[in-house]
Amino acid sequence: MIRFALALFLLVVPASAHATDAGWALLRDGGHVVLLRHAMVTGSTDPANFDIATCSTQISLSARGKQQASKIGALFAARAAPVSRVLSSRYCRCLDTARIAFEAEPQPFAPLDLLSTDETQKAAQIAAIMKEIRAYSGSDNLVMVTHLEDIVALTGISPREGEAVVVAPQGEGLRVLGRVTF
Incomplete structure (x- = not known):
């Protein structure tokens, strides 16, 4: 059992490191959400x-x-990943993550709050987030600080606390281009 667990761990770690490296490459290029x-x-x-x-x-x-959060900001700077704008859920944990990481005042964006339990309101939140993502065309990166539930609903991915998911519009949804763990 221990050998199986070790083998599984060794298989996962390189994949995670590779995903992080690919994510950083995207962020260095800029123009991503x-x-x-x-x-x-x-x-x-x-x-x-x-x-x-x-x-x-x-x-x-x-x-x-x-x-x-401080490490996130330091790595964005050290890896020359340009950030043009930071949108954040209005929850203090998201605003604080953004403030500490990017040393700037984030723009509160209510659709990034925890998703509503009311299906109509939830759909409206997701539509507003998608509209913002589709409208983005800058040469730097747009960072949207939000919650697990929101990212799962948008991408199907369950990120860890402090994990970044790089996305692009694809059809009616989003395509995950890369991930960065901190």
Whole structure:
């Protein structure tokens, strides 16, 4: 059993490293949209008194999450991955990830908030995100800091906290071009 686990680990690590290298190559070239899941947090669900305007009522970045966000920004800079604009969910964990990583004030973009449980509102959120992605044509990268549920709904991929998924429009949906883990 241990040998099987080790063999599986050795197969996964090179694939992950390759995916990260390919993702960085795309980001260095610029002109891409990046869906970035917020960095590591202190809990798993927001408290009952949740208020989008009050950070103390939300789960927040952990100390490791703040370090991770700082590492994200440092690697974007070190790898010369240009960023023209950062859009973020209005949740504090996403705004803080963006602020720490990119040392700039992100533009709050409500459609990047956790997806609504109401199917009509959820569809409207996804449509607004897709519209923004389709409209992007800059030479630098557009970073959209959001949540696991949003990225899964848009791509079918379940990224880790702080993982970036590089996407491009394809038909009615998105094509995943690469991934970068931090």
